[in-house]
Amino acid sequence: MSAKRPSSKKQDARAKKQKQWEQEDKTIKNFWAKAPYIKAILRRRGCILPFYDHLDSYADEFRRIADAARAEYPSLLGVHEVDDAIFSDNEKNWPKLGYGDLQRIVFGIEDGVSDYDTVSADVNLRGSMSAFLDPDGSLRSVILIQQSVKASVRHREYKYAMKIASLFHEIGHVQDLERGLNFDVPERRLRIVEAEVFAHLFALEQMAQRNLAESLDILVRGLRDAIPQDGYLSEVAKTVLERSPTYQLVKWQKVISARLTPDEEAMLGPKGIEAIRS
Numbered sequence: 001m002s003a004k005r006p007s008s009k010k011q012d013a014r015a016k017k018q019k020q021w022e023q024e025d026k027t028i029k030n031f032w033a034k035a036p037y038i039k040a041i042l043r044r045r046g047c048i049l050p051f052y053d054h055l056d057s058y059a060d061e062f063r064r065i066a067d068a069a070r071a072e073y074p075s076l077l078g079v080h081e082v083d084d085a086i087f088s089d090n091e092k093n094w095p096k097l098g099y100g101d102l103q104r105i106v107f108g109i110e111d112g113v114s115d116y117d118t119v120s121a122d123v124n125l126r127g128s129m130s131a132f133l134d135p136d137g138s139l140r141s142v143i144l145i146q147q148s149v150k151a152s153v154r155h156r157e158y159k160y161a162m163k164i165a166s167l168f169h170e171i172g173h174v175q176d177l178e179r180g181l182n183f184d185v186p187e188r189r190l191r192i193v194e195a196e197v198f199a200h201l202f203a204l205e206q207m208a209q210r211n212l213a214e215s216l217d218i219l220v221r222g223l224r225d226a227i228p229q230d231g232y233l234s235e236v237a238k239t240v241l242e243r244s245p246t247y248q249l250v251k252w253q254k255v256i257s258a259r260l261t262p263d264e265e266a267m268l269g270p271k272g273i274e275a276i277r278s
Contacts, residue, residue: 024158025155028054031054032055033275038252038276039055040267040272041260051212052211053212053213053214053252058157058158058160059156061164062160065168065171066079074178075141076140076174077099077140080144081145081163090130091104097142102132102135103134104132105132107188107190109191110190110191110193126146126166127146127170128143131185141174143171145163149163161212164207165203165216169202172199172201172202172206173195176202181198182195182198193236204220208247211250213249223241256276
């Protein structure tokens with residue numbers, strides 16, 4: 001019996017996705033080829049940034065952020081990117097992830113937030129922070145980030161710009177947990193609305209400090225899109241945008257748009273000039 005062939009419709013959709021990925025990959029590689037020359041000019045002009053959108057790698061930055069968080073927060077045991085099955089039903093998978101000896105802390109939430117579980121399963125920025133007690137009774141935490149994201153983009157670099165927003169949000173929960181601001185570990189109670197507001201504000205501030213403009217914009221757009229919805233998400237989004245300052249991140253594209261000076265051209269050489277202008 002011959003294998004069933006995919007329909008022409010599925011083949012067309014697959015080809016379209018592949019073409020989009022190839023176009024995105026070409027754009028990214030073009031940015032990375034120009035990056036050393038553009039950064040040299042930017043730094044010469046005083047534009048020294050912790051992260052240059054599109055010139056630096058979002059995937060690499062994600063890993064740096066995760067590593068730094070594990071070093072900074074004593075409770076944080078790990079940051080894991082997991083598939084949909086593990087993310088959706090992580091309770092039975094904690095032993096597979098190496099946390100079988102931990103006792104998970106289940107928090108009760110305040111009244112009037114009955115839609116928390118349902119709406120959180122339908123967003124495109126998906127992460128979770130779980131709290132535990134280890135055998136010695138010490139507080140521990142683990143962050144899960146869903147590998148797949150709902151997005152119009154295909155390339156992993158663009159998707160990691162979204163995952164960074166999720167990661168910082170969950171790191172915000174870890175900070176909140178360790179400080180006991182909205183997580184009451186002894187009483188097993190959680191002020192969920194304030195906890196979500198705190199995590200969003202933390203994420204926005206951290207992304208602004210690192211000049212992660214793409215990731216910050218993604219989160220801000222998501223919050224604005226949530227406002228027309230009823231219930232928990234709308235309340236959180238409104239509160240976050242009311243409390244958040246307006247961040248003005250540096251757009252390096254505006255800095256590089258000025259004409260090269262003779263000294264800059266001499267520094268770059270013909271190869272660098274061609275790379276920047278291509």
